[in-house]
Amino acid sequence: MKPSLLILVLLAVASTGNAATEYPGCIAIVGPGAVGGALGKRWAGAGHRIVYGSRTPDSERVRELVAATGADARAMTPLAAAQACDLLLFAVPWEAAEESFKGLGSLAGKIVIDANNPLDVRDGREIALPVIDSAAERLQAWAPGARIVKAFNTLNWNVMENPSIAGGPVSVPLSGDEADAKSRVAELVRAVDLVPVDVGPLRTARYTEQMALLYVSLSVRGVPHEFHLRPR
């Protein structure tokens, strides 16, 4: 390795290492959009420290989100945010997911909450984007050492922001292969007044990811619905 490259690598490692000690117990949110912003503000309100990971951390949009989230919130690059925290929410458009996720550095041992649904809207209709298994299992394949938990993909962002609009309790199905990771995520679900429901191993994300297609399909056909599951 050239000396200049070595210095750059050492500086990168040092800067992410500093962040790790600077924001103990933080939640990184990669993708500070509708879902990331709604959950970031709610978790901050419940006492959690939020570190947003944005491609444009200094943009006006992200600055406004940081200000609305609270004094402890920060924004940095996706890589720096993911390395700063032991737990992260990953919520980006699925088409951008592979490049974005693979740019987050080592996620070994980290809990990754996967809120993504592999779909898009093009030419006025919903499109199911190709995954042979599920988005959650793709993330697991891209980061084998990460502890992936599927969650928050079966309700729309405005219900996350204000669950009372649902008029009653709202379930959040959790799919994952690790009981400890699921129980940490269940606490974060309860922290925003939603009801965690363990629906099984990570492969059960295949079922919940398909639910959003119907919701989006109805929306683009001009029959918008609120989208959430309700426990009996």
Ligand SMILES: NC(=O)c1ccc[n+]([C@@H]2O[C@H](COP(=O)([O-])OP(=O)(O)OC[C@H]3O[C@@H](n4cnc5c(N)ncnc54)[C@H](OP(=O)(O)O)[C@@H]3O)[C@@H](O)[C@H]2O)c1
């Ligand atoms: N909207 C909902 O109600 C809802 C509900 C459940 C699940 N989901 C799922 O959650 C994920 C995020 O949805 P969202 O509605 O929060 O999306 P969004 O509002 O479009 O925000 C996604 C964020 O991802 C980041 N990003 C990274 N790479 C990107 C790229 N190439 N193009 C565009 N944005 C990029 C952007 O942040 P920076 O520009 O700051 O980097 C953006 O703010 C999706 O997979 C979606 O299916 C959405």
